[in-house]
Amino acid sequence: MNTSNSTQFLDILKAKEISENFGSPVYVYDETILKQSAQAVLNFPNAFGLTARYAMKACPNRSILKLFHDMGLHIDASSGHEVHRAIEAGFEPEKISLSAQEIPGDLEALLGLGIRFNACSLKQLEVFGQLKPNSSVGVRFNPGSGSGGNNRTNVGGVSSSFGIWHEFVPEVQSIAERYQLCIERIHTHIGSGSDPQVWLKVALMNFQLVEQFETVKVLNLGGGYKVGRMPNELSTDLQVIGEPVRKAFVEFAQSTGREIHLEIEPGTFLVANAGALLAEVHDIVSTGSDGYNFIKLNTGMTELLRPSIYGSQHPIDILNCDQTGQGIEKDYVVVGHCCESGDILTPASGDPELLATRNFKEVEIGDLVVIGGAGAYASAMTPKHYNSYPEAAEVLLQSDGSLKLIRKRQDRSAIWENEL
Ligand code: LLP
Numbered sequence: 200m201n202t203s204n205s206t207q208f209l210d211i212l213k214a215k216e217i218s219e220n221f222g223s224p225v226y227v228y229d230e231t232i233l234k235q236s237a238q239a240v241l242n243f244p245n246a247f248g249l250t251a252r253y254a255m256k257a258c259p260n261r262s263i264l265k266l267f268h269d270m271g272l273h274i275d276a277s278s279g280h281e282v283h284r285a286i287e288a289g290f291e292p293e294k295i296s297l298s299a300q301e302i303p304g305d306l307e308a309l310l311g312l313g314i315r316f317n318a319c320s321l322k323q324l325e326v327f328g329q330l331k332p333n334s335s336v337g338v339r340f341n342p343g344s345g346s347g348g349n350n351r352t353n354v355g356g357v358s359s360s361f362g363i364w365h366e367f368v369p370e371v372q373s374i375a376e377r378y379q380l381c382i383e384r385i386h387t388h389i390g391s392g393s394d395p396q397v398w399l400k401v402a403l404m405n406f407q408l409v410e411q412f413e414t415v416k417v418l419n420l421g422g423g424y425k426v427g428r429m430p431n432e433l434s435t436d437l438q439v440i441g442e443p444v445r446k447a448f449v450e451f452a453q454s455t456g457r458e459i460h461l462e463i464e465p466g467t468f469l470v471a472n473a474g475a476l477l478a479e480v481h482d483i484v485s486t487g488s489d490g491y492n493f494i495k496l497n498t499g500m501t502e503l504l505r506p507s508i509y510g511s512q513h514p515i516d517i518l519n520c521d522q523t524g525q526g527i528e529k530d531y532v533v534v535g536h537c538c539e540s541g542d543i544l545t546p547a548s549g550d551p552e553l554l555a556t557r558n559f560k561e562v563e564i565g566d567l568v569v570i571g572g573a574g575a576y577a578s579a580m581t582p583k584h585y586n587s588y589p590e591a592a593e594v595l596l597q598s599d600g601s602l603k604l605i606r607k608r609q610d611r612s613a614i615w616e617n618e619l
Contacts, residue, residue, distance in 0.1 A: 206571035224498035232473035244441035246448035257466030257575040262605040264288035275464035279303025328378025337384030348392020355389035388421025419462035428572025474574020499535010514571040526561020
């Protein structure tokens with residue numbers, strides 16, 4: 200068994216209890232791990248104060264939002280809809296920062312509630328200026344360089360449409376002057392699963408932007424901290440990466456007299472390894488001696504899309520029900536339940552087009568399967584209704600060991616309830 204950090208909170212007894220009570224597939228989140236990661240984020244080294252935001256797009260279930268709210272995290276929202284969702288879950292509007300690709304239709308009303316806004320393009324800054332002249336605003340810049348776990352999650356540099364290109368400072372200043380805007384915050388986010396060294400380099404480069412705006416009081420360095428989901432993958436240590444950042448804030452204050460407040464907004468770091476997807480072996484097929492052995496699950500891209508689009512790697516444990524440990528080991532490709540050949544849970548690393556195998560012992564139909572690292576961008580990011588599969592349930596494994604249903608399995612008829 201390939202037990203990794205991100206699956207070990209579910210042993211066979213707990214997994215059985217969950218599948219018997221709530222069915223499968225089901226997402227399971229571990230309250231203790233959620234709290235530990237929130238605490239690690241809140242402890243990020245800082246010189247003149249820290250606001251730690253949760254990038255709620257990673258896993259926006261209301262119970263998780265409430266848990267993070269109660270621990271003192273604020274919110275990074277990526278759409279107007281997310282802002283409403285966070286408010287519904289109990290977040291005070293002033294704790295919500297919106298950095299969106301699309302201007303919400305009700306931006307004026309949201310600003311009226313008191314949310315913070317980051318203009319992510321010159322057009323957005325212009326629209327903000329028209330709605331709220333003589334006020335304060337943040338600006339998201341593309342600092343010119345980025346880093347992601349793969350090319351699709353790199354959002355810095357010339358190939359990325361996110362944020363205002365760093366050379367367009369004069370354009371930003373002229374819009375700010377036209378509407379008497381005070382640029383109070385600079386924001387950058389360069390990618391997800393970033394290389395810690397590149398993240399650090401770009402974080403420090405941001406002071407060049409802060410220097411050009413005398414009114415800036417807050418620097419938001421985004422999220423993107425790499426989390427190892429597989430046992431051989433390393434995770435970013437926030438203390439290690441944060442210390443040089445803290446020093447840079449101190450040095451900037453010494454040379455300019457400006458004490459800048461730090462914001463960070465991780466998503467993955469807070470939830471990735473606090474969540475697992477519990478499923479079942481539904482079928483086992485083979486394509487002969489020159490082919491592959493396939494394990495088909497009762498889940499797949501409908502609950503976890505990341506392997507299919509990024510070739511991302513998630514630990515998979517098969518919890519063999521008879522536990523004799525006698526069976527023979529075999530290499531298997533693990534696939535999902537959609538009529539879609541790309542529904543693969545074990546692609547080659549970084550290449551969703553290629554198959555890779557994993558070695559498992561005595562797999563049987565009906566065995567329970569735990570897929571780890573499924574707290575971030577799993578439930579939040581699925582083509583869940585493909586092949587008309589209903590939305591899976593979500594369960595919180597509370598710190599006292601009890602289980603709490605935090606999203607019920609969708610009724611089948613809800614899939615087509617909006618059709619006319
Ligand atoms: N801040 C902004 C402005 C963002 O766009 C994001 C993520 C974050 C913070 C949080 O980044 P994180 O700490 O989660 O890396 N679907 C991909 C990740 C896409 C993230 C999009 N933006 C994945 O499954 O890895």
